[in-house]
Amino acid sequence: MPAAPILTGEPQPGIHTYFALGNDSAPTVVQDISDFLTGVEPSEDTDELDATTFRNTSKRILAGFATISYTLTGYYSEEAYEFFAPLRKMTGVAYEYGPGGNEDGKTKISGLCTVFSFADPSASVDAVNGLTVELRIETRTIGVFSSVVAAEAAAPGIPAKRGKAA
Numbered sequence: 001m002p003a004a005p006i007l008t009g010e011p012q013p014g015i016h017t018y019f020a021l022g023n024d025s026a027p028t029v030v031q032d033i034s035d036f037l038t039g040v041e042p043s044e045d046t047d048e049l050d051a052t053t054f055r056n057t058s059k060r061i062l063a064g065f066a067t068i069s070y071t072l073t074g075y076y077s078e079e080a081y082e083f084f085a086p087l088r089k090m091t092g093v094a095y096e097y098g099p100g101g102n103e104d105g106k107t108k109i110s111g112l113c114t115v116f117s118f119a120d121p122s123a124s125v126d127a128v129n130g131l132t133v134e135l136r137i138e139t140r141t142i143g144v145f146s147s148v149v150a151a152e153a154a155a156p157g158i159p160a161k162r163g164k165a166a
Contacts, residue, residue, distance in 0.1 A: 012099060012100040012101075016100055016101035017034065017037075017040060017098065017099055017100075017101070018032065018034050018096070018097070018098035018101050018102035019032075019033055019034050019037055019040055019072065019095070019096070019097050019098070020032045020033060020034075020094075020095065020096040021033050021087075021093060021094070021095050021113075022093040022094040022095070023083060023086075023087070024086035024087055024090065027090060027092055027093045027094065028092070028093075028094045028112075029094065030094050030095065030096050031083075033080075033083065036074045036075070036077070036079075036080040036083070036084075036131075037072055037073065037074040038073055038074050038075060039071075039072070039073040039074070040070055040071075040072055040097065040099075041070065041071040041072075041073070042068070042069070042070050043068070043069050043070075043071070044066055044067070044068045044069075045066065045067045045069075046063050046064060046065070046066045046067075047063075047064030047065050047066075048061050048062075048063070048064065049061065049062040049063070049064040067136065068136070068137035068140060069116070069134060069135060069136055069137065070095075070097070070113070070134075070135040070137065071132065071133070071134055071135075072132070072133040072134075072135065073130060073131070073132050073133075074130065074131050074133075075128050075129065075130055075131070076121035076122075076123075076128075076129035076130060076131050080131060081121065081131070084115075084118045084131065084133055085118060087115040087118060087133075088115060088117065088118050089114070089115065089116075089117075090114065090115045091112075091114045091138070092112050092114075092138070093112065093113050093114070093115055093135075094110070094111075094112055094113075095110060095111065095112070095113050095135065095137075096108060096109070096110040097109040097110070098145060102145045103145060104144075104145060104146055104147050105144050105145065105146075106144060106145050107142065107143075107144060107145075108142070108143050108144055108145045109140060109141070109142055110140075110141050110143070111137060111138065111139035111140040111141055112137075112138040112139045113135040113136060113137050113138055114135065114136045114138060115133065115134075115135060116134040116135060116136045117132075117133070117134040118131070118132075118133050118134075119131065119132045119133075
């Protein structure tokens, strides 16, 4: 019997990463903030619930509530500070994350989040000033980026062009 193929996929360089976030005046409309960022660090923490009962020979552990977070890091600029500072503690802020970019067919992770914290800029005499933003994810949908869907969202009711007219 032949060996099963090893699935490795094509590694994605981080330089193409796309991240967009709603702003304080339009929290549900995303704005590309990729140029502010140098890192997106997702994390997930799931509570362990002990459901062990009498006479069990081993513990029974169930998955409980999950906390999904993104830590955004970047370089300080006046524009970045003006964008992030008003978002502190805002809930229902839309986000889009494309770890491989936002071209057609690339993975799109999107939903709503709470801007849990925005630390004032870090500073160092021998480094570029930095910033850190903590997001707590409220909803998450995983799909793909599509220019057809984006064109239809931008002009509802007007069919997107799909080739030459007959």
